[in-house]
Amino acid sequence: MNASYQDQGLSSERSALFTSILDRMAAKVAEDEPTLGVEFPQITAPDGKWVLLPASLSAGYSGSAWSHGNWFCGFWVGLLLTSYLHTGEDKYLSWARERMRLVAQRAQDPNTHDIGFIFDSSAVPGYEITRDPWYAQIAMEAADKLRARLVTTRSGAYLASWGPLDDPRGRSASAIDTMANLSLLYWAANHSGDGSYRLAAEAHSVMTAKAFIRPDDSTYHAVEYDVTIGVRRRGYTFQGAFDESAWSRGQAWAVYGYVNTARETGKRVWLDLAGRLTAYYLRRLDGRPVPPWDFDATGADAEIKDTAAAAVMASALIEMGRLHPDPADAVRWREHGLAMLEALCRDEFAYEPAQRGLLRNSCYSKPHNEGVDGATMFGDFFFAEALSRVMLPGRLRPDTQCVSLA
Ligand code: GLY
Secondary structure, X not given: OOOOOOOOOOOHHHHHHHHHHHHXXXXXXXXXXXXXXXXXXXXXXXXXXXXXXXXXXXXXXXXXXXXXXXXXXXXXXXXXXXXXXXXXXXXXXXXXXXXXXXXXXHHHOOOEOOHHHHHHOOHHHHHHHHOOHHHHHHHHHHHHHHHOOEEXXXXXXXXXXXXXXXXXXXXXXXXXXXXXXXXXXXXXXXHHOOXXXXXXXXXXXXHHHHHHEOXXXXXXXXXXXXXXXXXXXXXXXXXXXXXXXXXXXXXXXXXXXXXXXXXXXXXXXXXXXXXXXXXXXXXXXXOOOOXXXXXXXXXXXXXXXXXXXXXXXXXXXXXXXXHOOOHHHHHHHHHHHHHHHHHHHHHHEOOOOOOOOOEOOOEEEOOOOEEEOOOEHXXXXXXXXXXXXXXXXXXXXXXXXXXXXX
């Protein structure tokens, strides 16, 4: 049990629950690791077993079809590292290092914003925990590739999300998920002292705020830009219900990203924006702990939940609580995050041994009928990150203080 839970205003019941879930996480990860060979978990199949992919599977177009490649592989390293921090057992650190050797090749992938997800969940905490420069070097290579995706227009710059930049489809496309990939650039700026990584991330935040956020504070999943003028040509979706719908995980990625941008720039405007985006999410949540995969889904589809969205949101809100300069707001945001986390632990944890992964009822992509109802690797990672923010503060993610957010 974390000795400081009472200092953080955490009840002993919640602390015991979160500790027991971290225990179970570490046990499940240790059971699965020897069964994976050289591949990595992606989503669970209907029988509860992991679907595996090699880390080498790169993003790219096949004709007109875009494949995201394996953007899940770094999250497994993150779960191994969280298990190490929770248990103190060296075997997890050894496994993380072996896995990192397989993931490292993806630091050269120039075709996807997901390079942020892959390395911010693996090489970055690997370095923060071990101080081994090998991890930092891999993370910096990946950050260079992400920064190189900056497209400069007459009215600002954004990071293109998918595809080679010399392909017009890739150059003009940006996704709300990219906001959660900015963490790698912020880490690279802090680590190297080169502020251009931070400038690229903030430029992307500015442009996303203009192009993605609708008047009601919901967000588009994706935007096609006019690459010269830098305005939205159209908003659209891949994983939401329809182009104008509110894809719940997209809203969570936006909150997560703007909380990070607030912390790293010290600008209150980003914290306030994260608060408005959260208020929209909470309005549509209407008291439920876990959102539907899309707030505008109808009929039977509206019953399909996305626990990954809830995990991302819980992690973001706990961080927002830590950063907020107003004590009442800090408590309020943290409590929203803790309540979501508690509900995930009580009602959505995959307690049955046959069901691998941590969270049931994650929804990777309803329109593609892929990863609906089971665990997703990214949902599990952000769930573990949220738990670590509470139970292992400053260990997986440094407790960076901002200059001023007042
Ligand atoms: N590509 C990120 C997501 O599926 O949410």
